[in-house]
Amino acid sequence: MTKCVQVAVAILQKSNGEYLLASRPQGKGWAGWWEFPGGKIEQGESPEQALIREAQEELGITPTQIQPWIKRRYDYPATHDAEAKTVLLHFFFVTAWQGELHPHEGQQFAWQHPQQGNVSPVLPANAPIMHALSLPPVYAISNVAEMGTTAFLAALQRQLDNGLQLLQIRESQLSDDALARLSETILHMCAPYHCRCLLNGTPEQAKQLGYQGVHLNSHRLMVHSQKPDHLLVGASCHDQTQLAHAQSLQLDFALLSPVLPTPSHPEASGLGWERFTEWVNELEIPVYALGGMQASYLLLALACGARGIAMQRGGWI
Ligand SMILES: Nc1nc2c([nH]c(=O)n2[C@@H]2O[C@H](COP(=O)(O)OP(=O)(O)OP(=O)(O)O)[C@@H](O)[C@H]2O)c(=O)[nH]1
Numbered sequence: 001m002t003k004c005v006q007v008a009v010a011i012l013q014k015s016n017g018e019y020l021l022a023s024r025p026q027g028k029g030w031a032g033w034w035e036f037p038g039g040k041i042e043q044g045e046s047p048e049q050a051l052i053r054e055a056q057e058e059l060g061i062t063p064t065q066i067q068p069w070i071k072r073r074y075d076y077p078a079t080h081d082a083e084a085k086t087v088l089l090h091f092f093f094v095t096a097w098q099g100e101l102h103p104h105e106g107q108q109f110a111w112q113h114p115q116q117g118n119v120s121p122v123l124p125a126n127a128p129i130m131h132a133l134s135l136p137p138v139y140a141i142s143n144v145a146e147m148g149t150t151a152f153l154a155a156l157q158r159q160l161d162n163g164l165q166l167l168q169i170r171e172s173q174l175s176d177d178a179l180a181r182l183s184e185t186i187l188h189m190c191a192p193y194h195c196r197c198l199l200n201g202t203p204e205q206a207k208q209l210g211y212q213g214v215h216l217n218s219h220r221l222m223v224h225s226q227k228p229d230h231l232l233v234g235a236s237c238h239d240q241t242q243l244a245h246a247q248s249l250q251l252d253f254a255l256l257s258p259v260l261p262t263p264s265h266p267e268a269s270g271l272g273w274e275r276f277t278e279w280v281n282e283l284e285i286p287v288y289a290l291g292g293m294q295a296s297y298l299l300l301a302l303a304c305g306a307r308g309i310a311m312q313r314g315g316w317i
């Protein structure tokens with residue numbers, strides 16, 4: 001049996017979303033490959049203590065704002081410069097620190113735009129993490145049906161100004177004509193903010209109306225046997241079978257709901273955070289928590305392994 005190495009990993013992120021990668025120095029296994037700063041958790045240390053120590057040793061900084069995120073297990077095969085091993089990576093966001101960054105181990109540094117990384121190769125265990133980072137922490141879902149068009153568009157403008165980057169249009173009550181008109185208005189508003197929009201509908205409809213993405217409801221998800229091409233694709237899931245299907249299609253992300261009880265599904269009591277965490281930690285695709293969410297739940301959702309939160313009513317307050 002290979003040994004399992006516990007590792008604390010720091011995603012140093014600036015307020016513009018860019019994050020730091022470092023090249024693994026010569027003399028270590030996988031030298032030259034890009035990774036997040038971090039290292040092995042020593043005996044008696046908590047993951048967070050190891051994170052701070054590694055940041056001090058490798059980068060010369062002391063993290064002051066630390067948010068626990070995903071844990072990820074990965075089996076490394078033996079290579080010419082490293083033995084086979086299993087790692088359990090504990091990822092943390094580090095959004096503030098004291099001191100100046102210095103490459104204390106002779107590494108190179110590269111700040112990466114979340115959607116346009118420009119260094120390679122990156123350690124293979126990190127691929128799903130980098131994909132998750134290309135998605136923003138908040139996914140808003142439209143609510144024209146309850147708010148009316150005028151109030152909804154005003155709220156959308158406010159949220160775009162606040163940094164909204166991902167939006168689902170979910171308005172099945174509208175006629176085709178009304179949906180086409182609303183879509184045109186919304187896509188026009190979102191474009192200058194680079195906010196990506198997904199239509200809750202079919203891939204054909206989404207493409208025809210000019211959306212960047214499609215959001216599949218759980219029924220549509222289960223009838224697809226391949227990921228629709230040329231679109232960002234998300235799907236709604238309510239159980240582990242649906243999550244497993246979304247992962248097998250390699251969709252860009254899943255929504256798991258309802259985490260908490262919500263007015264739109266009064267009959268469902270909610271999964272609760274414990275089951276949410278258990279299900280999400282077995283997956284590679286990013287998952288948003290949906291159902292009873294509001295902005296104040298974001299840090300809890302991240303700590304439970306979510307990419308972030310999705311909100312319908314809570315997104316437009
Ligand atoms: N630091 C870091 N390690 C990672 C990442 N992804 C990943 O699979 N790992 C693996 O986790 C382990 C971390 O070990 P490390 O070499 O950084 O450990 P360390 O800083 O304590 O140094 P050491 O090698 O001198 O003991 C390595 O097996 C590495 O391949 C990542 O993004 N950052």
Ligand SMILES: [Mg+2]
Nearest residue numbers: 037038039040
């Ligand atoms: Mg290290």
